[in-house]
Amino acid sequence: MALSTTAEGPTRTSDFAELVEAHQAMVFSLAYHFLHDRTAAEEIAQDVFLELHLHVNELESSEHLISWLRRVALNRCIDEGRRRKRRREAQIEELPEPIAPAANVDQWTHERLRRLVATLPEHMRMVIVLRYQEDLDPEDIAAALHIPVNTVKSQLQRALQMLREKAGAVKRT
Amino acid sequence: MDHRQEDQFEYQLKSALHRQEPPNGFTVRVLARLEPARPEPWPQPWLHLPSLRWALACALGIAVFAGGWMFQQERRRAEGEAARQQVMLALRITGAKMQLAEARVRHLSER
Incomplete structure (x- = not known):
């Protein structure tokens, strides 16, 4: 509209x-x-x-x-x-992991990823949500948050790294 | 982790973070919260003055008291009028009987 x-x-x-x-x-x-x-x-x-x-x-x-x-x-x-x-x-890390349903593994994976995103430091969380929910480029994210583009790019990389590590750690347990 | 795995991870992240609609009735709840913010036509702003509110309360109290007093007075006046009517009736009956007795006495004395 x-x-x-x-x-x-x-x-x-x-x-x-x-x-x-x-x-x-x-x-x-x-x-x-x-x-x-x-x-x-x-x-x-x-x-x-x-x-x-x-x-x-x-x-x-x-x-x-x-x-x-x-x-x-x-x-x-x-x-x-x-x-x-x-x-x-209670912090989200302290809550029990969701139990994987046999029927809908995708749904379970998405829920697990959303929980992991919620555990990121707040600035990384903002960058990740704007990048993957709103589909914004680093330049647009930088403009939205009033921070330099390079900061956005480095935060994105670090946030993805952290998420992969956490996802890997959860998988192993 | 190779590029294909990286892409897969980002793809899953994108799917996980897709936009979701809020629970049903969200718009209605937002609009309902807007309602109290609108100015109400009544009570009038001048009624918010404490001195005016006290004056109105006093006037109302006086009106109630005066109404009660006038009602009592009117009831007493009606009761008095009824008593007066009864006395007048009794006097009229007594007068009539006296006249009757007098007529009989006169009749007997003439005989």
């Missing part, structure tokens, strides 16, 4: 509902893949759209809207991750 429909402001609920429906999967998935918690992801996604309702008039184009949503969602995920650390909630 082009942002021009909201140029007069978020007065029409139906216009805003269309915006939410168009981008809810992106925002929810960013939060879910970052935190690996569907309840927290929904809460964050709702908060992001409530904030969008306040700022939608300031956004100039669809691209601007998408980058704004990504940035706000990731900032909220980082805040939530830090809050959880302070509250010393």
Whole structure:
């Protein structure tokens, strides 16, 4: 949906509902893949759209809207991750591994990978989620996170290395 | 790990991190959370002043008290009127009987 429909402001609920429906999967998935918690992801996604309702008039184009949503969602995920650390909630590494079902090995592999992504340091996690969920190039990731492209590339390599090692370690156990 | 394995790993990662839809009714829940943020037409803003609220409460109290007092007065007046009517009726009956007795006495004395 082009942002021009909201140029007069978020007065029409139906216009805003269309915006939410168009981008809810992106925002929810960013939060879910970052935190690996569907309840927290929904809460964050709702908060992001409530904030969008306040700022939608300031956004100039669809691209601007998408980058704004990504940035706000990731900032909220980082805040939530830090809050959880302070509250010393059970870390994902401490939870038991999912049991492999005989029927759907792919599903089990994906769940295991999502859990491993959630154990990465927060900046690597952001880079991995933007690269593999949002399919962004290192240049786009660098622009989204306001960091140099070379930093993105090195974080991507290190994150992939860590994931492979962790995946290998899990396989061996 | 060779390139084919690397590609396979990245492919699996991409599949694992594909976009997922939030639980059903997500949009409705977002819109429901927008509702309380809208300004409510009532109560009027001036009603938020504490002094005005106190004044309204006092006026309401006085009106209730005055209404009760007036109701009591009216009931007492009606009861008094009813008693007066009964006394007047009794006097009329007594007067009539007196006249009857007087007429009989006069009749007997004339005989």
